[in-house]
Amino acid sequence: MSTETVDLVVIGAGWHGLVATRTFLEVNPTSNVVLLEAESSIGGVWSKERLYPGLKSNNLLGTYEYSDFPMDEATFGVKPGQHITGDVIHSYFEKYVERFGFLDRIRLNSKVESAERRSDGKWRLTVVQSHGEQAHTVTLDTGKLIVATGITSQPFLPPFIGQDGFGAPVFHCRYFAAHAQEVLQPGKRVSVFGGTKSAWDVAYACAASGVQVDWIIRESGHGPAWMSPPYVTPLKKWIEKLVTTRLLTWFSPCIWGAADGFGRIRRFLHETWLGRKIVDAFWGILANDVAQLNGYDKHPETKKLKPWISPFWVATSLSILNYPTDFYEYVRNGTIKIHVADIVRLSDKTVYLSTGEELSASALICSTGWKATPNVRFLPAGVDRELGFPWSQDPLDEDLVKRADEEILRRFPRLRDQPVPNPKYKPLANDEAAAAPHPFRLTRFIVPPSMIQERSIAFMGVVMTFNTPIVAQAQALWTTAYFGDRLPIVSAERCPSDVARAGKDKRPGESSDQDDIMWETALNTEFGKFRYPGGLGKRNPDFVFDAIPYVDVLLRDLGLRVHRKPGRLAEYFEPYGPEDYRGLVDEWKAKERLSINSGRYACFAYSYDDGLWHRNDLDLTCVF
Numbered sequence: 372m373s374t375e376t377v378d379l380v381v382i383g384a385g386w387h388g389l390v391a392t393r394t395f396l397e398v399n400p401t402s403n404v405v406l407l408e409a410e411s412s413i414g415g416v417w418s419k420e421r422l423y424p425g426l427k428s429n430n431l432l433g434t435y436e437y438s439d440f441p442m443d444e445a446t447f448g449v450k451p452g453q454h455i456t457g458d459v460i461h462s463y464f465e466k467y468v469e470r471f472g473f474l475d476r477i478r479l480n481s482k483v484e485s486a487e488r489r490s491d492g493k494w495r496l497t498v499v500q501s502h503g504e505q506a507h508t509v510t511l512d513t514g515k516l517i518v519a520t521g522i523t524s525q526p527f528l529p530p531f532i533g534q535d536g537f538g539a540p541v542f543h544c545r546y547f548a549a550h551a552q553e554v555l556q557p558g559k560r561v562s563v564f565g566g567t568k569s570a571w572d573v574a575y576a577c578a579a580s581g582v583q584v585d586w587i588i589r590e591s592g593h594g595p596a597w598m599s600p601p602y603v604t605p606l607k608k609w610i611e612k613l614v615t616t617r618l619l620t621w622f623s624p625c626i627w628g629a630a631d632g633f634g635r636i637r638r639f640l641h642e643t644w645l646g647r648k649i650v651d652a653f654w655g656i657l658a659n660d661v662a663q664l665n666g667y668d669k670h671p672e673t674k675k676l677k678p679w680i681s682p683f684w685v686a687t688s689l690s691i692l693n694y695p696t697d698f699y700e701y702v703r704n705g706t707i708k709i710h711v712a713d714i715v716r717l718s719d720k721t722v723y724l725s726t727g728e729e730l731s732a733s734a735l736i737c738s739t740g741w742k743a744t745p746n747v748r749f750l751p752a753g754v755d756r757e758l759g760f761p762w763s764q765d766p767l768d769e770d771l772v773k774r775a776d777e778e779i780l781r782r783f784p785r786l787r788d789q790p791v792p793n794p795k796y797k798p799l800a801n802d803e804a805a806a807a808p809h810p811f812r813l814t815r816f817i818v819p820p821s822m823i824q825e826r827s828i829a830f831m832g833v834v835m836t837f838n839t840p841i842v843a844q845a846q847a848l849w850t851t852a853y854f855g856d857r858l859p860i861v862s863a864e865r866c867p868s869d870v871a872r873a874g875k876d877k878r879p880g881e882s883s884d885q886d887d888i889m890w891e892t893a894l895n896t897e898f899g900k901f902r903y904p905g906g907l908g909k910r911n912p913d914f915v916f917d918a919i920p921y922v923d924v925l926l927r928d929l930g931l932r933v934h935r936k937p938g939r940l941a942e943y944f945e946p947y948g949p950e951d952y953r954g955l956v957d958e959w960k961a962k963e964r965l966s967i968n969s970g971r972y973a974c975f976a977y978s979y980d981d982g983l984w985h986r987n988d989l990d991l992t993c994v995f
Contacts, residue, residue, distance in 0.1 A: 385415020557581030565738030759812030
């Protein structure tokens with residue numbers, strides 16, 4: 372079997388994989404780049420295989436797009452104030468690839484079975500390529516590898532007692548599109564299991580099609596997700612814009628927050644008694660406003676959907692009501708009946724609950740999360756630890772982690788008062804995500820700290836946030852610069868001298884700065900388990916109000932402007948959006964050229980035409 376050698380392989384053709392490919396090629400246009408996608412279409416979550424009737428994004432028009440390719444109304448038919456449908460998002464990706472001309476780099480139906488780290492520092496990928504009923508295996512050698520499969524690739528479906536005799540479909544919501552025609556038939560009755568946003572979506576799709584829904588939310592779980600209207604507060608502010616407004620991000624404790632340049636106000640809000648009172652008041656007002664808008668307490672059935680934890684402690688578990696009609700009306704009129712109970716067993720088209728209820732069902736649809744492991748096997752054995760995977764032995768020293776925990780709680784005393792856990796909580800059987808012994812250990816949430824010097828592998832899409840396109844763009848440029856050895860990684864933290872490792876423990880050529888990087892990685896990755904116990908913070912970087920400060924960290928590394936608004940008041944009060952990061956790659960390229968030729972400025976302006984922002988170079992020369 373022959374082996375093909377390429378410069379870069381990207382795995383996964385969703386938000387992160389597509390922009391990673393495009394950005395790398397923009398900086399390295401002659402490079403041999405391959406983008407591998409296991410499905411038969413691009414889009415990741417928004418691939419054709421996963422779209423079903425009525426599926427929409429949580430985002431309204433204007434926040435769910437790459438900065439250099441606006442989702443304009445004329446091309447895509449989405450009006451301001453509308454949520455974006457799944458088929459439009461998929462079409463957007465296709466047009467993005469077409470516009471920037473890298474379709475020939477994409478290989479569909481290409482499942483990466485394994486990625487082997489070789490002694491020469493390169494990666495050898497074993498890829499199964501499918502062509503109809505036929506499949507064959509190929510190998511690729513690459514010096515650089517980006518894993519952009521995200522965390523919604525491998526669904527977790529727990530086993531149920533009696534499942535073999537159920538006599539009806541039992542499937543994860545990831546496969547709802549494949550079963551939609553069979554399930555969405557008026558007069559049928561289905562059971563939906565789980566309390567996350569995908570369960571809300573499936574329950575609504577069924578109810579809107581005339582299907583009777585029994586919605587089972589685990590008594591031993593985390594309860595229903597927080598759901599917010601698109602506009603909140605008495606001023607009816609767009610919630611997506613609230614979380615990217617610089618001033619409001621200060622109300623969220625954030626270990627990397629000082630990257631925004633406002634460390635003094637952050638210290639006042641989170642390290643002083645008065646500041647913490649102000650922060651608590653802010654989150655209390657937000658929670659009360661959402662609860663009042665949803666009217667949880669106005670009906671005994673909607674009351675069952677009232678979350679069990681304050682929104683302060685959740686991240687992307689806080690989602691948005693993106694339905695064309697009132698979701699709660701289906702709950703009030705009984706089309707959706709809610710059961711707070713566990714599933715005991717299944718039998719012939721019957722679901723038995725811990726409350727003693729027996730539910731007839733023509734299908735059981737499970738919204739039960741995702742496996743922690745990626746859908747790629749990494750070799751050789753033991754490399755999982757070096758890669759920082761949550762299911763492996765922790766690559767960080769136990770004492771280092773303990774000291775990081777202490778430092779986090781010292782800086783943010785509010786996090787010591789953790790929410791009271793559900794006394795009945797128990798993880799689902801075989802739920803490896805819940806059992807992960809530690810979070811992903813990735814510097815900048817992108818690269819394994821033990822492999823920083825090699826600059827051969829990066830993970831994109833591990834971060835969970837509302838602001839996926841903005842984060843994906845910043846990560847793509849950061850990773851491109853990192854792979855090109857044009858990005859010195861300098862820690863903003865200083866490792867305490869009594870925590871720093873002895874010189875004899877360092878690898879050959881490893882600088883003392885590595886101690887600082889390991890310390891900062893420990894602080895950043897441990898932070899989530901304290902800050903977002905109601906989300907996935909124990910395993911993934913999962914945040915909402917902290918996305919813009921995270922982008923600030925990446926821009927700071929790249930030597931680019933962090934404050935991108937025209938004036939201080941705008942910086943405080945105007946929300947950030949994709950448009951604020953337009954031209955980011957060109958800015959960085961110009962900066963890199965200036966570092967080589969300091970006597971000539973590479974300047975440019977932008978014009979909008981035919982659905983695309985175009986760069987216009989300006990010839991300006993500076994004499995020193």
